[in-house]
Amino acid sequence: MGRRFLVSSLPLLPALALYAVAFVAPLLFLVYTSTQRFSAVHGIYGGWSTGTYRSVLGASDIGQVVFRTVWTAFVVVVISLVIGMGVAILFRFGSSVTRLIIMLGVIGPLLISSVVRTFGWVLFFGPGGIFEHVTGLKLLNTSIANIVGLVNLFVALVVLAVLPSLSRIQQSEVDAAATLGLSKIGIVCRVIVPMAVPGMISGGVIVFGAASGAVISPFLLGGSTFGVLPVRVFSEALELANPPAAAAFAILLVCVSLVVVVTFEKGVRSLWLKWDR
Amino acid sequence: MSLVGSESTALSVDDPIAFAGEHRPVSSPGAGRKNRPGRKVSVGIVLLLVLLFQLLPLIVVVDSSFTSAATLSFPGKGFSTKWFSVAFSNEAFLSGIRASLLLGVLTAIVATAIGTLAGMAIGMRSDKRILRSGFWLYLLTVPLLLPPLVTGLGSLQFWSHMDVGLGLMVLVPGHLVLTLPYSVRIMAVSFSQVDPNIPSAAETLGAGRARVGWRVLLPLVRGGIVASLALTFLLSFDDVAVSLFLKSATFVPLPVVIFSYITQSISPDISAVSAVVAAGSVVLLVIVQKTIGLDHLFGIER
Secondary structure (H helix, E strand, O other): OHHHHHHHHHHHHHHHHHHHHHHHHHHHHHHHHHOEEEEOOOEEEEEEOOHHHHHHHHOOOHHHHHHHHHHHHHHHHHHHHHHHHHHHHHHHHOOHHHHHHHHHHHHHHHHOOHHHHHHHHHHHHOOOOHHHHHHOOOOOOOHHHHHHHHHHHHHHHHHHHHHHHHHOOOHHHHHHHHHOOOOHHHHHHHHHHHHHHHHHHHHHHHHHHHHHHOOHHHHHHHOOOOOOHHHHHHHHHHHOOOHHHHHHHHHHHHHHHHHHHHHHHHHHHHHHHHHHO | OOOOOHHHHHHHOOOHHHHOOOOOOOOOHHHOOOOHHHHHHHHHHHHHHHHHHHHHHHHHHHHHHOOOOOOOOOOOOOOOOHHHHHHOOOHHHHHHHHHHHHHHHHHHHHHHHHHHHHHHHHHOOOOOOHHHHHHHHHHHOHHHHOOHHHHHHHHHHHHHHOOOOOOHHHHHHHHHHHHHHHHHHHHHHHHHOOOOHHHHHHHHOOOOHHHHHHHHHHHHOHHHHHHHHHHHHHHHHHOOHHHHHHOOOOOOOHHHHHHHHHHHOOOHHHHHHHHHHHHHHHHHHHHHHHHOOHHHHHOOOO
16 A cells, blocks of 8 residues: 555655745744844844844834724625625526626636736726716725725625535535515525525635735725735835844734634634534 | 517517507516516626626736836736837846746646545545545645745745745745645545545456556546646646745746836836736646646635
8 A cells, every 4th residue: 555655646846845945944944034133234033033023013003004904804704705705696596698798708807917817906996087087986905995996806705615515516406495475585595595695704814814915906095004914024024124023924914814814714614503403 | 669569569568658658678667576687787887897896806907907107007008019029128028937837837736646545545545534534624724824925935935944045946946835725625526526435346357556546547537637737737837836945046936027117117018928827827727628628726615
């Protein structure tokens, strides 16, 4: 069995080797960098130091930055779940034309350059854009523009995540619910959504990760000094040339989204179990 | 009366007003107990709004690229294609397009090759060792758990420390990490759908391992390979977060060029090059839809 197992695992080697060199090593090095002494004059020089973490976590606005990162991603998740569920239900129970329209018009844009789409929102909300012209509101460089841009980028991820759960619902179950007198809204709320909860949880987690880690959208739509963790990572690394601080912000970002996702998943799952009973 | 359609004539039998020749829409409250048409319309409107929301930024970009004014606005003023010629005489955009195409093609080929091998190891044994193959599939999708930004920053610091020059040689591994999880997933699914009797039949008929893989298995997962190539190419072409860190002075992928132009000054030539990128992606999406189907690309069950 040993030899056979080795032979059958051999094709996994290139993938594992790639990850070791291009993923694991860089991540470990990121942790290493964040703990090195650094000065603007000497760059990174020998020795361990907790100075970077002390200055990153001790900054007066760090709480606000973390909160804004989490809050923005949370709002994006909620809006994306509502729109995405609606679209997914239409996709699951719609005609083949509806499916094609959704596939090309809603899911397809996932693969169209995100920087191009974000640029579209910059023009839409910016000075000279139709939005400011019609409403008189200046939304460029605000959280709202950022949230709109992020929902636009990631809503299709919810559709993809809930479709497997929805495809398990049989048409006969929906028909049975209708025969028993449930209205369409009742069917959606009491038959379809409960069965889609696992997909909604994974969709929510995926969108949360994507939204909390996005850098282009907050930078272009929220403003170059928009206070969220990814923008901090970006500016510390490429504008302020402070590798340890950039690394520390990146690690903080990973930790924060991990904590939120795990808490959220546990919380929602236990709520769902209670509700299910 | 001749203008009134057959539905109304059918209705008119027990409807004295319609019988008198007055046209009444079928979906009016008095028309019948069914409210289906009305509901269909409202569902259609919701879908239309979502579509508009999804496509709005692309519409804005395309519309503004045809402006004849010197500044960007939406809706654009006048009509002219001059900004396309301005964009395509800009060496930064041209070299960006070349860089992105080269990077995307290399990434797609290597990711699909590695992904096919890994997908075969995972998908072909799915019948007996579900637990273990589930573990491998999960392990190989771990990079998706981290924001690309973090992978990009780590790679920048790691390769700089190792004295490896930035540019194509580090961008390819960086993009492989981003795209390989998708390729592995697509290929694992493709291989798991292959009837295990087919390769063993080929072996019984005397084909060697390599021959079975190349002549029997590969043609069976052709759809998966095409899907993997298309998806990994598009994902690589889309990436900004990793490219932002790993670009060199002379090798800058197009999305990074566009990004830095937007942060400096906004002019219609950015719209023009963006519109071309969007059009290229749409063409590729339509080709994929026509050949293997987008549902295959996104892993949607038919």
